[in-house]
Amino acid sequence: MGRVRLILYDFIISFMWVWSGSLVKMFVVEGLGLGHQPKAEIAKGTLSVINMFFFAFLAKVTKGGTYNPLTVFSSTVYGDFSHFLFTVGARIPAQVFGSITGVRLIIQTFPGIGLGPRLNVDIHRGALTEGLLTFAIVIISLGLARKIPGSFLMKTWIVSVSKLALHILGSDLTGGCMNPASVLGWAYARGDHITKEHILVYWLAPIEATLLAVWTFRLVVKPLNEEKENIKAKSE
Numbered sequence: 001m002g003r004v005r006l007i008l009y010d011f012i013i014s015f016m017w018v019w020s021g022s023l024v025k026m027f028v029v030e031g032l033g034l035g036h037q038p039k040a041e042i043a044k045g046t047l048s049v050i051n052m053f054f055f056a057f058l059a060k061v062t063k064g065g066t067y068n069p070l071t072v073f074s075s076t077v078y079g080d081f082s083h084f085l086f087t088v089g090a091r092i093p094a095q096v097f098g099s100i101t102g103v104r105l106i107i108q109t110f111p112g113i114g115l116g117p118r119l120n121v122d123i124h125r126g127a128l129t130e131g132l133l134t135f136a137i138v139i140i141s142l143g144l145a146r147k148i149p150g151s152f153l154m155k156t157w158i159v160s161v162s163k164l165a166l167h168i169l170g171s172d173l174t175g176g177c178m179n180p181a182s183v184l185g186w187a188y189a190r191g192d193h194i195t196k197e198h199i200l201v202y203w204l205a206p207i208e209a210t211l212l213a214v215w216t217f218r219l220v221v222k223p224l225n226e227e228k229e230n231i232k233a234k235s236e
Contacts, residue, residue: 003086007094009065010072013058014098017067018182020051022106022113045164052160060152068179069095070210074138077214092181099185107189116186117175123197127205129173133166134206137178138213146221180206 024047034040059066066072069092076084106113119126140162144155163178170176177183183202187193 003090006062006064007090009062010067010091010094011098011101013055013062013065014067014095014181015102016058017055017179018099018102018185019106020055021182022110024048024051026110026113045168048164048167049157049160052163053156056152056156056160067095067098067181069181070134070138070178070206071141073207074142074210074214077211078218095181096184099181100188101185103185103189115190117177117183119174119197119201121173123200126174126197126201129170130177130201131205131209133170133176134178134209135213137163137166138210139217142214142217174201177202178206 024044028034028040028043028047029036032040032043034043055067064072072087072091072095076087103116107115121129137159141159144158148154166178167176175183180203183198184193187195187198187202192198
């Protein structure tokens with residue numbers, strides 16, 4: 001029952017995530033009337049951080065419900081095989097379907113909202129960009145989980161600001177997404193969700209970067225911890 005509830009949470013939260021991004025954009029551009037002024041970018045950045053705090057709170061309340069496949073995938077790299085199958089076979093599809101459903105409803109409700117992030121560079125630079133951005137945010141998240149495990153506000157603040165900064169860095173190239181599910185939602189609406197560019201840039205590159213980040217973190221952190229334990233044992 002707990003697993004079914006988690007799948008449902010993933011679907012709902014993914015649905016809400018794509019809606020929240022569009023609503024923030026509409027509120028800044030049309031509600032506040034800022035258009036594409038520099039003030040608009042500041043307003044969108046501020047609201048985006050607040051939005052990420054809200055979804056971090058939802059993840060805490062639902063005990064793990066999330067909108068990003070990379071978040072749940074990174075936790076399965078060194079987990080048991082049944083957890084891996086549950087994540088890949090149930091949770092990630094739920095996030096994808098939630099994103100697709102959310103985007104379709106957005107387009108039906110607001111036809112002029114746009115069609116989401118697009119690849120503006122060649123496929124190799126696009127894959128490298130999404131890979132580097134994903135690698136950076138996964139390393140940051142793993143480091144925060146180990147260094148400050150109990151501080152919800154501090155961790156959420158650092159991760160939110162980091163995500164925003166990385167998004168800005170990659171926004172003109174790939175959209176700076178670091179979220180395959182939400183990108184697939186918009187790509188499905190455009191009809192280019194099964195193209196080579198989409199699969200390589202927004203799925204394979206982030207997944208490989210996630211694996212590399214988890215392995216790198218494990219290789220670097222484990223020897224450091226062992227060295228500290230040896231030093232402590234010698235001092236005693």
